[in-house]
Amino acid sequence: MKILYEDKDIVIAEKPVNIPTQADQSGDEDMVSLLKKHYGDDDVYIGLHHRLDRNVGGLLAFAKTKLGNKTLSDQIQNRSIEKNYLAVVCGSPSLKSGELRNYIKKLGSRNVSKVVSKSTHGGKLAVLKYTVLETIETDAFGILSLLKITLETGRHHQIRIQLAHEGVPIVGDSKYNTLRIPNVKSLDLSLWAYQLRFRTVDQKMMTCYSTPTEHDGFNYFEKLLNEINKA
Secondary structure (H helix, E strand, O other): OEEEEEOOOEEEEEEOOOOOOOOOOOOOOOHHHHHHHHHOOOOOOOEEOOOOOOOOEEEEEEEOOHHHHHHHHHHHHOOOOEEEEEEEEEOOOOOOEEEEEEEEEEEHHHOEEEEEOOOOOOOEEEEEEEEEEEEEEEOOOEEEEEEEEEEOOOOOOHHHHHHHHOOOOEOOOOOOOOOOOOOHHHOOOOEEEEEEEEEOOOOOEEEEEOOOOOOHHHHHHHHHHHHHHHO
């Protein structure tokens, strides 16, 4: 268990790829149960406030007390927690930085989402901001770009579907990357929750960082990621 921050009320931990955030039908060990094992107590209080897809790694915030639970809940409700992600995409956006605004509808029976019109029943506004950190040319996959992404809303598969709709799908995204690039879908999903900025119970502002290592798509940007990790 990699702990990035901890006090008596809140803990920030790094979720590895392919570990569920919470218990699911697979029966595989999940982050909540792993934290309980870490503390040596199956009955210890662990409050979950946001989730990452199973194949996405990075930072997750958990509460250890009811007060920590309320503190995190209030920040998530008023959107004062800042969640930033790194993603490796095929190609490069037309602008070096920008905002994507789409309406997204979740198709529950298939566990996918799609971009819909504003008037579509069940569609919800999805907003994210992005910045291109680096663009390179590769022999295997052509042009790849490393993006920093800030979520303004939290919709199902939001980053994946919005980037795909923009024409720059994430490397390794078997659901939304429809580009005909050999073997690109067989790679790990190159999406990582790398920065979390939040306030503690005593209102101290904290920022935690986590960067991926030995991860297919991100390996092309190893030098820049090392610099980010040292910053």
